[in-house]
Amino acid sequence: MLPQSSILIMAPVVPARIDELRRLLDRLNHQPGLADPANPLVPFGRFDRLHLARLMILEDPTPDDIAVYGLAPASFPASLAVFADCDGSADAFLGEFAQRAEAGLRQLFGCCHGFGSASDVLDFMRRHRQPSAADYVNWIGRTVRQIREEAALHDALAAYVDANAAALAGEAPQAVRQRLLGFVTAQRQAGAITLTPPEPTPAGWFLGNLLHLLGVPLLLILASPFLLLYLPFFLWQLRRHETADPEILPRPDPARRAAIAALEDHDVTNPYIVCGYLKPGLFRLSLVVFLLWLVDYGARHIYNRGHLARVQTIHFARWVFLNGRKQMFFASNYDGSLESYMDDFINKVGWGLNLLFSNGVGYPRTDWLISGGASDEQKFKYFIHRHQIPVQVWYKAYPGLTAVDLLRNARLRDGFERSTMSDAEIREWLGLL
Amino acid sequence: MAGSAMSVSPEFSDIQGIVRFGHRRLTAACFFLLRIVDAAAARRWLAQAPVTDAVQRDAPPDTALQVALTAEGLRALGTPEGIVAGFSAEFIAGMAGDGNRSQRLGDVGGNAPAQWGWGRPGAVPHVLVMVYATPARFAAWRDEVTSGMWARAFALIGCLDTSDLGGREPFGFADGISQPTLDWERSGAFDNVQLDYRNLAALGEFLLGYPNEYARYTDRPLIDPAADPSGLLPAAEDMPGRRDLGRNGTYLVLRDLSQDVGGFWQFLDRQGGETGLAAQALAEAMVGRTMDGAPLVPLSRGPVAGIGAEDHGPPNRFTFADDPDGARCPFGAHIRRVNPRNADMPGGPGGAISRLIRTAGFGRQGWRDDLVAPARFHRILRRGRPYGAKLTPEEAQHAGAGEERGIRFICLNANISRQFEFVQNAWVMGTKFNGLTAESDPLLGNRQPVSGCPATDSFTYSRDGAVRRRLRGIPQFVTVRGGAYFFLPGIRALRYLAAMNG
Numbered sequence: 001m002l003p004q005s006s007i008l009i010m011a012p013v014v015p016a017r018i019d020e021l022r023r024l025l026d027r028l029n030h031q032p033g034l035a036d037p038a039n040p041l042v043p044f045g046r047f048d049r050l051h052l053a054r055l056m057i058l059e060d061p062t063p064d065d066i067a068v069y070g071l072a073p074a075s076f077p078a079s080l081a082v083f084a085d086c087d088g089s090a091d092a093f094l095g096e097f098a099q100r101a102e103a104g105l106r107q108l109f110g111c112c113h114g115f116g117s118a119s120d121v122l123d124f125m126r127r128h129r130q131p132s133a134a135d136y137v138n139w140i141g142r143t144v145r146q147i148r149e150e151a152a153l154h155d156a157l158a159a160y161v162d163a164n165a166a167a168l169a170g171e172a173p174q175a176v177r178q179r180l181l182g183f184v185t186a187q188r189q190a191g192a193i194t195l196t197p198p199e200p201t202p203a204g205w206f207l208g209n210l211l212h213l214l215g216v217p218l219l220l221i222l223a224s225p226f227l228l229l230y231l232p233f234f235l236w237q238l239r240r241h242e243t244a245d246p247e248i249l250p251r252p253d254p255a256r257r258a259a260i261a262a263l264e265d266h267d268v269t270n271p272y273i274v275c276g277y278l279k280p281g282l283f284r285l286s287l288v289v290f291l292l293w294l295v296d297y298g299a300r301h302i303y304n305r306g307h308l309a310r311v312q313t314i315h316f317a318r319w320v321f322l323n324g325r326k327q328m329f330f331a332s333n334y335d336g337s338l339e340s341y342m343d344d345f346i347n348k349v350g351w352g353l354n355l356l357f358s359n360g361v362g363y364p365r366t367d368w369l370i371s372g373g374a375s376d377e378q379k380f381k382y383f384i385h386r387h388q389i390p391v392q393v394w395y396k397a398y399p400g401l402t403a404v405d406l407l408r409n410a411r412l413r414d415g416f417e418r419s420t421m422s423d424a425e426i427r428e429w430l431g432l433l
Numbered sequence: 434m435a436g437s438a439m440s441v442s443p444e445f446s447d448i449q450g451i452v453r454f455g456h457r458r459l460t461a462a463c464f465f466l467l468r469i470v471d472a473a474a475a476r477r478w479l480a481q482a483p484v485t486d487a488v489q490r491d492a493p494p495d496t497a498l499q500v501a502l503t504a505e506g507l508r509a510l511g512t513p514e515g516i517v518a519g520f521s522a523e524f525i526a527g528m529a530g531d532g533n534r535s536q537r538l539g540d541v542g543g544n545a546p547a548q549w550g551w552g553r554p555g556a557v558p559h560v561l562v563m564v565y566a567t568p569a570r571f572a573a574w575r576d577e578v579t580s581g582m583w584a585r586a587f588a589l590i591g592c593l594d595t596s597d598l599g600g601r602e603p604f605g606f607a608d609g610i611s612q613p614t615l616d617w618e619r620s621g622a623f624d625n626v627q628l629d630y631r632n633l634a635a636l637g638e639f640l641l642g643y644p645n646e647y648a649r650y651t652d653r654p655l656i657d658p659a660a661d662p663s664g665l666l667p668a669a670e671d672m673p674g675r676r677d678l679g680r681n682g683t684y685l686v687l688r689d690l691s692q693d694v695g696g697f698w699q700f701l702d703r704q705g706g707e708t709g710l711a712a713q714a715l716a717e718a719m720v721g722r723t724m725d726g727a728p729l730v731p732l733s734r735g736p737v738a739g740i741g742a743e744d745h746g747p748p749n750r751f752t753f754a755d756d757p758d759g760a761r762c763p764f765g766a767h768i769r770r771v772n773p774r775n776a777d778m779p780g781g782p783g784g785a786i787s788r789l790i791r792t793a794g795f796g797r798q799g800w801r802d803d804l805v806a807p808a809r810f811h812r813i814l815r816r817g818r819p820y821g822a823k824l825t826p827e828e829a830q831h832a833g834a835g836e837e838r839g840i841r842f843i844c845l846n847a848n849i850s851r852q853f854e855f856v857q858n859a860w861v862m863g864t865k866f867n868g869l870t871a872e873s874d875p876l877l878g879n880r881q882p883v884s885g886c887p888a889t890d891s892f893t894y895s896r897d898g899a900v901r902r903r904l905r906g907i908p909q910f911v912t913v914r915g916g917a918y919f920f921l922p923g924i925r926a927l928r929y930l931a932a933m934n935g
Contacts, residue, residue: 169898261533400885
């Protein structure tokens with residue numbers, strides 16, 4: 001199994017060149033916000049280990065919000081942000097990226113501080129990498145290659161079933177399965193369908209992952225006496241903050257919302273990113289660092305098989321601290337429209353949203369960290385709209401496929417790798433088509 | 434105490450009748466789309482218009498009149514921008530206000546607003562006047578409504594006529610069977626997780642000024658008492674220092690849907706040979722009910738909150754819980770899309786541990802489990818009427834193009850983006866609804882390509898045998914010819930708007 005890596009490169013833009021950069025980014029698209037996979041500047045489609053990428057000008061949407069705490073605004077400068085989610089190691093991908101997209105990257109980074117004509121693209125990217133506090137991958141180990149092969153398998157089988165509907169209708173489940181097995185075997189022999197076996201798991205990653213799997217609970221067990229002792233004080237502090245923290249929830253600016261919406265819904269999946277200040281003080285900072293440490297653990301070891309709690313529409317997501325942990329962003333790639341994504345947030349994982357987002361300045365008031373907050377549906381949506389940042393360029397290696405499609409296709413493939421299936425199992429399996 | 438506020442009886446005399454009644458007895462109706470040409474005259478007409486309220490009378494009236502305004506209409510009437518800005522963003526932007534909205538609503542290709550007869554940018558009506566009566570009284574009532582200041586106040590964009598098809602829509606199916614039941618007495622607690630589907634809806638889902646399913650008040654214009662010196666408006670429940678312009682009002686979505694009845698039955702008849710199914714059986718699979726309105730799934734054994742066991746008309750007491758494979762009612766059937774009848778949580782044992790496990794996203798049964806959003810946040814109250822002459826399926830076999838028929842689709846909701854737009858986008862036009870792919874609503878779908886999929890013109894259904902069947906190349910049967918978002922004010926709010934001097 002080949003695990004996935006997340007990459008983020010962030011470089012401050014020279015203010016005088018921000019419009020030039022914006023025009024340059026537009027040239028990568030063939031639809032508003034949607035990258036042309038074959039564009040000559042950054043030919044995303046040529047990287048066959050690249051799942052998702054985005055190039056955007058990351059600008060703080062709410063630089064002055066911290067003033068509600070009597071603090072002087074101190075936001076980060078507008079930066080060019082390059083996101084990538086890829087199969088295998090980040091270093092290997094970056095090397096390939098720097099090589100094959102050098103001309104385009106040179107022009108893009110040329111609008112940033114500290115990049116000159118003599119600068120080395122790979123070196124610049126390495127120096128400007130920004131780590132995630134937590135990463136989420138819908139299905140750890142599912143590669144771009146596997147996704148494409150399984151999608152082709154699904155499409156071929158669906159077409160076969162359509163073409164032979166009358167003949168298959170009278171057949172018993174086992175006979176239908178035999179016919180489908182025969183069809184796929186023939187297609188594989190003819191080279192029309194390929195099902196590459198999974199790559200071996202890198203030994204270093206396997207060991208590191210195992211240590212992480214065991215190490216975090218061990219640390220928690222060791223720390224539990226102290227955590228328990230601290231709990232009453234923590235709850236007292238929490239309530240003190242929760243009842244005093246100001247909300248900042250004005251109606252969103254319709255022009256800003258329309259500008260972001262114009263970039264959305266061109267594929268069945270959309271990119272998403274919200275950014276804001278963390279509430280000041282050590283209490284909130286340590287809380288969010290601790291929670292993200294747990295989220296990262298959960299994403300690596302618990303929620304790595306098609307769903308993040310009840311949400312089955314997120315492909316990749318990440319939480320990143322910015323500006324010396326004064327600010328952070330959450331970026332994701334989700335299926336459906338923003339309205340349905342926000343409704344999923346509210347109705348399915350409101351508790352989880354509250355845990356993390358309630359540490360952000362202006363969030364709707366929570367009670368005991370998990371209740372309230374997002375359940376104030378309209379105010380929560382105002383908060384989201386206000387903190388959302390437009391994504392100028394977004395690339396997805398498998399247009400038109402949702403995370404649920406990927407799950408369905410993988411299950412369909414599983415049926416070909418099993419020697420026997422009961423009638424009931426076959427019926428369920430055929431339901432995937 | 435919260436309890437005392439909840440026992441107040443409903444303010445039926447301030448609510449427009451259409452919220453409570455479909456005026457089914459008043460089988461003659463037409464809907465005027467108007468532009469305001471003289472604001473003062475329009476205000477005088479509105480001030481005196483005999484708008485029908487929601488009070489139930491011993492002798493039901495022979496006539497009814499309802500009035501609604503678009504955001505442009507409010508402005509044309511002289512409503513200050515500060516008040517207009519208090520309405521929802523989607524109401525202000527309008528149904529055809531931007532490309533992203535049109536994309537989400539499926540208003541692209543043949544449905545694109547540029548081709549609409551009315552409601553496209555530049556042709557948005559200001560006022561909707563809905564005139565209902567018994568056939569005998571209709572002409573006189575219409576003349577009465579359009580008298581006085583009418584001619585000076587308004588320019589006519591169009592008059593949407595309707596016809597009485599005896600409770601059927603033009604394809605021939607019984608229509609308007611399933612409606613949410615409003616919790617007029619405000620007896621329910623709606624903010625908790627609902628583990629069963631229920632058809633009882635918080636009043637705030639369909640009227641502004643009341644708590645919604647999240648037990649919150651949807652934003653609407655709240656007015657400084659100084660701007661209401663005559664005290665026409667009630668105080669806002671959630672903000673007693675402000676007057677509530679939204680109270681007892683709601684949003685009205687009107688879409689003019691043209692139905693190709695000939696094309697529908699002729700296509701299904703052609704499929705008959707290949708599928709071995711009669712056209713009617715295929716049509717019923719697409720709808721999810723028989724033509725007479727019986728659902729394709731069995732009725733629930735237990736009660737469903739908000740659906741009486743002895744409701745008159747076609748049966749409606751069912752959910753899809755007993756049809757998890759879509760064997761009886763296809764996943765993509767119209768009634769399954771527009772109201773999936775699910776709960777807030779996927780099904781499972783009732784214990785606390787099991788609930789915790791399901792909250793954490795585990796214990797799902799099958800790959801389709803929990804893909805669809807909880808239904809209760811996405812309900813609409815339908816008040817549409819068909820138009821055009823009746824055409825039976827047999828007659829439709831020989832029908833040529835030409836004669837227009839369809840539905841003046843009307844729905845009411847307090848939050849257009851969460852209710853109408855969500856249902857239209859995620860469920861009706863959604864090509865990935867409930868794990869499906871390459872298909873949208875079999876009746877309403879626009880068949881337009883989406884990314885990675887050249888056409889969304891399929892419909893998947895089950896017959897005997899282990900393998901599903903699929904129709905392909907389904908033409909577009911329903912085309913949008915116009916549409917707009919209106920505010921249907923409470924009667925006091927209407928008088929307030931009419932009394933303003935612009």
